Amino acid sequence: MIEVRDVTKIYSAKGKDIVGVKNVSLTIEKGEIFGIVGYSGAGKSSLLRCLNLLEKPTSGEILIDGVSITKLSKKELREERLKIGMIFQHFYLISAKTVYENIAFALKAAGKKKDEINHKTLELLQMVGLENQKDQYPAQLSGGQKQRVGIARALANDPKVLLCDEATSALDPNTTKAILLLLQSINKKLGITIVLITHEMEVVKEICHRMAVMQDGEIIETGDVYNLFAHPEKELTKTFISSVIQMNLPEPLLKGRKGVVIKIHFKGAIAEEAVVSELFQNFKVKGNILHGKIEYIQETPLGIFIMELIGEEAEVKRAIAYIKDRIENLEVVKQVA
Numbered sequence: 001m002i003e004v005r006d007v008t009k010i011y012s013a014k015g016k017d018i019v020g021v022k023n024v025s026l027t028i029e030k031g032e033i034f035g036i037v038g039y040s041g042a043g044k045s046s047l048l049r050c051l052n053l054l055e056k057p058t059s060g061e062i063l064i065d066g067v068s069i070t071k072l073s074k075k076e077l078r079e080e081r082l083k084i085g086m087i088f089q090h091f092y093l094i095s096a097k098t099v100y101e102n103i104a105f106a107l108k109a110a111g112k113k114k115d116e117i118n119h120k121t122l123e124l125l126q127m128v129g130l131e132n133q134k135d136q137y138p139a140q141l142s143g144g145q146k147q148r149v150g151i152a153r154a155l156a157n158d159p160k161v162l163l164c165d166e167a168t169s170a171l172d173p174n175t176t177k178a179i180l181l182l183l184q185s186i187n188k189k190l191g192i193t194i195v196l197i198t199h200e201m202e203v204v205k206e207i208c209h210r211m212a213v214m215q216d217g218e219i220i221e222t223g224d225v226y227n228l229f230a231h232p233e234k235e236l237t238k239t240f241i242s243s244v245i246q247m248n249l250p251e252p253l254l255k256g257r258k259g260v261v262i263k264i265h266f267k268g269a270i271a272e273e274a275v276v277s278e279l280f281q282n283f284k285v286k287g288n289i290l291h292g293k294i295e296y297i298q299e300t301p302l303g304i305f306i307m308e309l310i311g312e313e314a315e316v317k318r319a320i321a322y323i324k325d326r327i328e329n330l331e332v333v334k335q336v337a
């Protein structure tokens, strides 16, 4: 478990104070994949780098499995850092070393013996699917393959935590998907806690269990990914979510509507039921479906329907009440007269 307690990071540049992270408190559970999203400059990298003390917080405390890493001596911190792997957007591989040597280097640096280094390196190569590229140099690899080397190297010393700094931002969508699947399988297989920062909501939607949204150094919203997608509160969270899920109708489509426009989120299995057709059977209302989609947040469906209900006012009201009453986890989120 990672506990971030009231952490602030202030940089000094040219005599000016720049706030990187502001009073952030956060708990990341053991074995979860936790995503931190925000625009450029929001403080994501600063916060992530505080987690392994690549940046020393100006104030506050960070505990990993109960050990306050902000209070460790240099020697203790060096040992603790071995338990925290990190991967980067631009990979940072050693260009003069082969794939095998890049991974083995991390084990050598930790003082492992030759036999153990060989055994572990081969095991890691297999885990990331690079057995056949072991003698190639980074320049001969694709971006996805380079990131696989980065992941193998980060896992060399069996860390408890893997920090991912925009790990897929330099990759194309297909390669991104493959790397995310690899991270997900590593999380399941090894039970390792993964903290990733990204500006791409798709990444969060694909693999994160929980997430936090950062703005101006602060965490403005946090929670379970599915629930935040279904009920985002903050405008910035809504903006991020709308980059992967169409949540609103374009203004011109709303203009001139005579009926009541409602937006419904169907949560969980209910998304697959024929709720909307039942509505039209039971009430004297006509409906225009303006937008309808079922998204999958990992395995769980989230249905989004925007429709216009046309009919006598009282009947439309009854129809809306019927939807609200009948299904507990169905919500009318917007009514426009």
Ligand SMILES: Nc1ncnc2c1ncn2[C@@H]1O[C@H](COP(=O)(O)OP(=O)(O)OP(=O)(O)O)[C@@H](O)[C@H]1O
Pocket: 011, 012, 013, 018, 019, 020, 021, 038, 039, 040, 041, 042, 043, 044, 045, 046, 047
């Ligand atoms: N070494 C540094 N010295 C001075 N200011 C810094 C330093 N690192 C970050 N900052 C500042 O701290 C703030 C947060 O930056 P940070 O890089 O953590 O944000 P970010 O959300 O990761 O953005 P990006 O995705 O662009 O890296 C910014 O205003 C940035 O200019």
